[in-house]
Amino acid sequence: MSYPISEEHERLGRAVTEIIVNYVRGLDEARVTSNATPADLEQLFDEPLPQTGMDAADILRRFTDEVVPHAMQIPSPRYYGLFNPTPMPIGVWADALASALNQNGAAWRNSPSASIIEARVLNWLCELVGYGPESFGTLTSGGSEANLVALKCARDSVHQSVRDKGLRAAGKELVVYASEQSHYSFEKSVDILGLGRENLRKVATDETFHIRIDELRAEIERDVSVGRVPCCVAGAAGATSTGVVDPLDELASVAREYGCWFHVDAAYGGALACSEKYRRLLRGIERADSITFDPHKWMFVPFACGATLIKGGGRILRDAFDITPEYLSEDRGGADVAYDFFRYGQLGTRRFNALKVWMALKTLGVRGYAEIIERQIELTHYFAARLDELKDFERLGEVETAVCCFRFMPEEARALDDAAQDELQRALQRRIERSGEAWLSTTVLKGRRALRVNVNSFLTERRHLDDLVELLLREGAQVLR
């Protein structure tokens, strides 16, 4: 008897659909967090290697009863955490479709339609950020890999033979400049690329957390004077802690002046390009040699999907990454090789992630994205205005995108030392986390602990933010006891 694969899909599809529908129906009321400890969950999932199979219904029951309640409810409208969105339904189901086809997008031959769709999605993202028709890119596992791929291109741009001979071909130390607010993936990348963590300059920011151009120039001049080579200037379009956008146009000019590669980490903020109203924040992004732009942040596709976009086009990525293994070297003599994505980046086997971006963009269109993004920024301003009415909270910086940073600073706390005030922020965050009614993170700004709210769910409404304000007041009063 042949394997009943279609019946199995039908049975599982119905069961899983029911689970997903019930899950999202309950999101508004559900606890956002679980208070289980790692030890609790180790115990829950402490089970031997299965020797015999079990029924899918029992496995799915365990998912519903044991996995879901102890998941972080990132899709909740009350999750105000990192740049993690509620995924659009079309994206969730696109992932299922991508899994069913199981394309291997490394080589075009193994993913003909998928590779062309990936190229199409990349062309759309390039168009969105204002790049010309020669630009291209590659989808990545996320922003960390996208930054790494971009910095690899930046490194190789210094000297043609660095790729083959290593850094001795450059003859000098290469330096990367980014703000002190830059994502930690920069630090990892300069290490992986052999530049060394000490050759990442974390440039000081101004009082609203934007990179200081005068400090950047001073750092570059210092390095040049001792014979180091400025390799890359990187700006943030939506910094992780604050959501702010660096002055990209000015950064582009500094990079050009010193002959550096200019990279923009728009992992989060790239989606601002959809909005007529907020696109101005990205002025100068089109001058970047490379851009990181994560659909899995502000484009609401499920994890994982990032992108590196390259202004100069695919040739630059291929110069950096191309290789021809014997089992993938068959010369088919056509244009197909131009769609072999293993030649354009770090990944070998690659999932058909382009599908969810393609479907999501078709579902909302650029205008649909603009509406949501604008609404989320307006909601963040609303939340900030509510905080401004409260004497016990003080805001830090400005709301530029959909991130608001602030500190709990009641009268009683003002006399405390810095460490105690910082601990107060952590304590309040922990209480909110334990309440299960919302989740927000803390971060460190200018050396001081702060609370951070990011509105990244298209389900969030004013009433959720009103609830959050009440929760902050209630738990704030408790934390002082």
Ligand SMILES: Cc1ncc(COP(=O)(O)O)c(C=O)c1O
């Ligand atoms: C500005 C920025 N760049 C890069 C990254 C890394 O992205 P990922 O976590 O997808 O690797 C993040 C993650 O939050 C980010 O905020």
